Amino acid sequence: MDTPDRPLAPAASRAEVTLLSSSSYAALPSFPPLLGGSPVAFSHQRQGLVQVASRRVDRVGLPCAAMHCRSAGDPFRWSRRFLRLLPSFISACKIQRPAPFASAGPVVRFGGNRRRPLPRPPDSRDNATRRACRGSPSPLYALLDCCSTAAARFPVTVTARSARFLGDPAEPQAAAREDRGVPLRIWPPVAEPGASRTASVPSTWRRRPRGRNRIPALRYAPTVGKDSPLFRFINDLSPIEPLKSAYAATSLQGYQSINITSISSIFTSPHDNPHKEPRLPKSSLAEISETGDCAEGTDRGKTSSKSSNAVRLFACTTTVTQETHTVTHSGLAEHPDGPCDLSQPSGQFNPGSPDHNKTPCHGVRSDLKQDKCTSKLEAVQTIKNTLEKRKCLFSTDIQLMDGSQPTKDGDDVLGCEWTDLIPTTSGELLAYDTSIDEHHRGVQLAVNNAESCGYLLSKLTGDGDPSASSTAYYQELMMGEDPMDDAQIFQDGQQTISTEEIQDNIYEANGCIPPGYKDPTASALVPVSTSEHDMPGKLLSAGENFTHSDSELLELPVDDSEGFPVNDHVSSQSGSPQKKRRKAENGDDGESCKRCSCKKSKCLKLYCECFAAGVYCSEPCSCQGCLNKPIHEEIVLSTRKLIEFRNPLAFAPKVIRMSDTSQETGEDPNNTPASARHKRGCNCKKSSCLKKYCECYQSGVGCSSNCRCESCKNTFGRRDADIELTEEMKQEGEETKSCGEKENDQQKANLQSEDHPLLELVPITPPFDLPSSLLLKPPNFSSAKPPRPSKARSSSSRSSTSKATETIRSRKFSKVADSGSNEEMPHLLRDANSPSNGVKTTSPNGKRVSPPHNALSISPNRKGGRKLILKSIPSFPSLTGEASSSSAMNNTDNKLSAQPLALGPS
DNA sequence: GAGTTTGAAACT
DNA sequence: CAGTTTCAAACTC
Ligand SMILES: [Zn+2]
Ligand SMILES: [Zn+2]
Ligand SMILES: [Zn+2]
Ligand SMILES: [Zn+2]
Ligand SMILES: [Zn+2]
Ligand SMILES: [Zn+2]
Numbered sequence: 001m002d003t004p005d006r007p008l009a010p011a012a013s014r015a016e017v018t019l020l021s022s023s024s025y026a027a028l029p030s031f032p033p034l035l036g037g038s039p040v041a042f043s044h045q046r047q048g049l050v051q052v053a054s055r056r057v058d059r060v061g062l063p064c065a066a067m068h069c070r071s072a073g074d075p076f077r078w079s080r081r082f083l084r085l086l087p088s089f090i091s092a093c094k095i096q097r098p099a100p101f102a103s104a105g106p107v108v109r110f111g112g113n114r115r116r117p118l119p120r121p122p123d124s125r126d127n128a129t130r131r132a133c134r135g136s137p138s139p140l141y142a143l144l145d146c147c148s149t150a151a152a153r154f155p156v157t158v159t160a161r162s163a164r165f166l167g168d169p170a171e172p173q174a175a176a177r178e179d180r181g182v183p184l185r186i187w188p189p190v191a192e193p194g195a196s197r198t199a200s201v202p203s204t205w206r207r208r209p210r211g212r213n214r215i216p217a218l219r220y221a222p223t224v225g226k227d228s229p230l231f232r233f234i235n236d237l238s239p240i241e242p243l244k245s246a247y248a249a250t251s252l253q254g255y256q257s258i259n260i261t262s263i264s265s266i267f268t269s270p271h272d273n274p275h276k277e278p279r280l281p282k283s284s285l286a287e288i289s290e291t292g293d294c295a296e297g298t299d300r301g302k303t304s305s306k307s308s309n310a311v312r313l314f315a316c317t318t319t320v321t322q323e324t325h326t327v328t329h330s331g332l333a334e335h336p337d338g339p340c341d342l343s344q345p346s347g348q349f350n351p352g353s354p355d356h357n358k359t360p361c362h363g364v365r366s367d368l369k370q371d372k373c374t375s376k377l378e379a380v381q382t383i384k385n386t387l388e389k390r391k392c393l394f395s396t397d398i399q400l401m402d403g404s405q406p407t408k409d410g411d412d413v414l415g416c417e418w419t420d421l422i423p424t425t426s427g428e429l430l431a432y433d434t435s436i437d438e439h440h441r442g443v444q445l446a447v448n449n450a451e452s453c454g455y456l457l458s459k460l461t462g463d464g465d466p467s468a469s470s471t472a473y474y475q476e477l478m479m480g481e482d483p484m485d486d487a488q489i490f491q492d493g494q495q496t497i498s499t500e501e502i503q504d505n506i507y508e509a510n511g512c513i514p515p516g517y518k519d520p521t522a523s524a525l526v527p528v529s530t531s532e533h534d535m536p537g538k539l540l541s542a543g544e545n546f547t548h549s550d551s552e553l554l555e556l557p558v559d560d561s562e563g564f565p566v567n568d569h570v571s572s573q574s575g576s577p578q579k580k581r582r583k584a585e586n587g588d589d590g591e592s593c594k595r596c597s598c599k600k601s602k603c604l605k606l607y608c609e610c611f612a613a614g615v616y617c618s619e620p621c622s623c624q625g626c627l628n629k630p631i632h633e634e635i636v637l638s639t640r641k642l643i644e645f646r647n648p649l650a651f652a653p654k655v656i657r658m659s660d661t662s663q664e665t666g667e668d669p670n671n672t673p674a675s676a677r678h679k680r681g682c683n684c685k686k687s688s689c690l691k692k693y694c695e696c697y698q699s700g701v702g703c704s705s706n707c708r709c710e711s712c713k714n715t716f717g718r719r720d721a722d723i724e725l726t727e728e729m730k731q732e733g734e735e736t737k738s739c740g741e742k743e744n745d746q747q748k749a750n751l752q753s754e755d756h757p758l759l760e761l762v763p764i765t766p767p768f769d770l771p772s773s774l775l776l777k778p779p780n781f782s783s784a785k786p787p788r789p790s791k792a793r794s795s796s797s798r799s800s801t802s803k804a805t806e807t808i809r810s811r812k813f814s815k816v817a818d819s820g821s822n823e824e825m826p827h828l829l830r831d832a833n834s835p836s837n838g839v840k841t842t843s844p845n846g847k848r849v850s851p852p853h854n855a856l857s858i859s860p861n862r863k864g865g866r867k868l869i870l871k872s873i874p875s876f877p878s879l880t881g882e883a884s885s886s887s888a889m890n891n892t893d894n895k896l897s898a899q900p901l902a903l904g905p906s
Numbered sequence: 907g908a909g910t911t912t913g914a915a916a917c918t
Numbered sequence: 919c920a921g922t923t924t925c926a927a928a929c930t931c
Contacts, residue, residue: 598926606915607925650915683913692928693912 595621603628604639606650611636614651654679655699677722681706689714 595618601607603617603626610617610628616636617628627635643650656679678696681704682689689712692698696707702717703709705726712719 596926600925601915605925607927609927612915647915680914685913687912687928691912693914695914698928 595623597622598626599624602626604636606643611640612651614640649679652679654695655701676701677704677706679706682709683707684709684712688712689719 596603596608596610598608598621601611603611603621603623606612608617608623608628610621610623616630617623617626627639629636640651655676657675657677676699678699678701680695682694682696684694684707687693687697689697689703689707689709694703694709694714696703696709697714697716700716702722703712703714703719704717704722705719707719709719
């Protein structure tokens with residue numbers, strides 16, 4: 001974790017599966033930010049393979065679970081192993097569907113899109129390919145292999161397009177023809193619309209490769225009936241009680257719980273934990289690991305000879321599957337609100353019992369509540385301890401030495417993790433995300449609980465026909481898939497893929513939201529209709545991996561103000577929100593009240609001023625479908641993190657002091673407010689930087705060379721003037737250097753860039769390691785009262801003054817803000833840096849607390865209350881420079897200890 | 907309040 | 919990375 005690019009230690013000779021702390025995870029290069037704060041991750045060091053399960057949010061900010069895999073060199077090596085875990089993962093996620101879709105099983109979609117086309121399935125006859133895929137015709141096959149295993153217990157539906165990947169590339173339709181006994185459905189049915197056709201796994205899929213690359217075929221468990229001895233054996237052998245943990249992971253408290261408790265236990269031998277121990281025999285887990293590693297083995301034949309192992313593996317899978325299956329069928333429909341048995345000893349778990357499935361949440365909740373009772377400080381400390389223990393990344397051995405509970409086998413850990421830590425969710429989207437970087441191409445696979453989604457969709461849209469919605473959903477899925485034409489990628493990928501991300505977007509269901517959060521304020525995520533249908537379950541959202549179409553899908557659940565009383569103020573507010581807003585806006589108090597009025601962004605994008613400012617939306621907002629609320633803290637933070645991941649500076653202060661010199665001088669004699677500038681500058685074309693359309697102007701700062709504005713007339717300073725000034729300063733600064741005239745923009749730009757690293761603050765999101773619940777205080781926020789930041793805002797909203805005056809103030813303020821000194825700086829900001837300060841932050845990010853309207857004290861037109869977001873205030877003094885998120889996150893541990901409570905993880 | 911303009915953010 | 923689309927604020931009427 002010291003260095004982001006630190007190679008995954010190939011170290012241990014044996015397969016090591018360990019948990020990664022969030023910070024450790026953060027150290028992994030090219031991995032998306034760990035969202036949700038759950039260190040639900042593990043790595044497999046051997047051969048540089050790292051597999052991580054974590055929590056994150058999808059494109060729209062909805063929580064999801066993600067699995068990331070990284071393997072050095074061989075892009076497919078991990079797939080086997082990883083996939084073998086898939087069933088467990090799915091199970092742990094407890095796919096729950098509303099009655100109408102109870103039996104469809106997860107939908108599997110091999111994604112890809114135009115930008116990142118799905119790799120073409122390799123020709124199964126190609127030895128090289130087989131080698132690369134570890135015996136499978138392609139990673140997709142391997143994946144499906146796994147799914148099919150799961151399917152033995154519950155059906156898996158594959159989208160028609162994806163079905164093409166099931167068969168021998170030479171015979172695309174093979175999948176539909178051959179029946180291997182695996183209940184695999186293809187959707188939509190090719191034949192009769194509306195009907196699902198049962199397809200089977202193509203023989204090629206499981207065909208054992210011939211020749212030297214021969215790899216033991218996956219051992220498919222025969223379909224095991226509940227009555228079968230095997231089943232009973234399994235049942236007795238490994239009762240699963242993942243729900244508890246799994247569920248826990250879903251909620252805020254859950255994170256806490258996991259961080260503090262579950263994780264620790266993971267390192268404990270299964271036997272140490274009564275709850276877990278029974279779940280999977282160690283041997284089973286080990287077996288999973290080993291068999292999963294078939295990639296590593298050179299001699300497949302030997303492996304296959306281990307029949308007993310095979311059985312165990314199966315047992316593991318089956319058990320998990322079984323549970324899921326049960327849940328799927330009986331959980332939602334039959335026991336809508338019934339408490340679940342999760343809290344009960346795992347031994348009591350009866351996979352076949354409907355009781356078990358009821359609802360995953362309650363038992364956990366109670367546990368969570370307990371955790372919640374823990375003093376924050378205590379919790380934090382615990383976390384710290386935990387983190388400490390986890391500092392040794394990738395090394396099980398080290399952890400053991402560290403005093404953690406000895407883990408007999410890394411795989412045990414693995415097993416526990418998957419079953420215990422994965423958040424409960426309703427649907428999942430697994431994807432080999434190719435987006436990490438160019439080098440890392442991969443295959444995208446989506447396993448989604450499309451039906452649930454469709455169901456909800458129908459509910460939300462008022463569509464009485466679930467199937468219709470479902471259809472639409474599937475169509476969406478389909479749309480997301482790329483035509484097979486671009487196929488060359490596979491080969492390329494084979495060559496270049498070194499990192500792959502498997503992303504599971506598991507959409508949180510309302511059921512996953514702790515009652516506490518849910519009861520007072522309806523969650524936007526919870527459709528009203530849900531309760532009606534007893535769907536404890538879950539609201540699904542589309543995953544970020546879905547292409548364009550999903551976003552639409554996503555919006556429905558949260559965006560339908562009509563259907564969602566839950567929705568914000570808008571719905572609850574009396575009178576017209578807009579009106580209110582206007583009023584406030586224009587009124588004197590306006591400055592303090594005006595907030596966003598987002599309609600489509602759910603206030604989870606930078607479009608939203610509140611979100612951008614790092615504050616929750618509040619009463620004054622007139623947003624619709626807002627998720628930027630304390631009750632959605634997790635989502636908010638996750639989204640924030642995601643955005644930050646994409647653009648580390650996304651939340652960085654927009655206005656910064658341009659140079660140290662100006663700071664020291666205190667004031668720049670020049671009329672040009674050199675002390676502060678908009679970091680990224682504006683790009684105005686028509687406003688001449690004379691209106692608030694211009695960010696520079698709005699911020700009360702002059703334009704600079706950073707700007708690309710045209711015909712700049714910014715009253716706070718024109719771009720050209722700034723350029724000149726910069727020039728001069730530069731000259732002065734560097735005595736030796738004397739360029740008479742202006743340097744070209746490029747030069748200036750360079751100069752500035754040099755300065756920036758020192759001045760800019762990288763808005764590093766606080767560590768997710770900390771349970772967000774500890775960090776933020778949602779509750780107090782929901783009140784009409786705007787977040788503290790409003791204070792800052794008020795400061796900025798002084799009486800209007802002449803522009804000259806404003807300019808001066810602006811400068812001054814800017815300086816202050818930049819210097820970080822701040823009287824005017826919102827307390828929160830400071831809080832963020834002072835650990836001792838236990839004050840809760842209402843700000844999601846805990847840093848930039850300025851409300852949307854914070855502006856430099858002076859804003860151009862006072863009238864409407866300036867909207868300048870006081871982003872100029874640095875939250876984290878020195879994390880800079882490195883733009884890479886991974887590097888930014890390296891300090892997680894440190895930050896953690898340094899700033900225990902004040903900051904919300906963001 | 908409705909409608910237009912604007913440029914950043916998001917997307918491809 | 920550039921071109922396009924989306925978005926919500928700023929602005930106009
Ligand atoms: Zn908003
Ligand atoms: Zn808002
Ligand atoms: Zn909002
Ligand atoms: Zn401008
Ligand atoms: Zn500008
Ligand atoms: Zn300008």
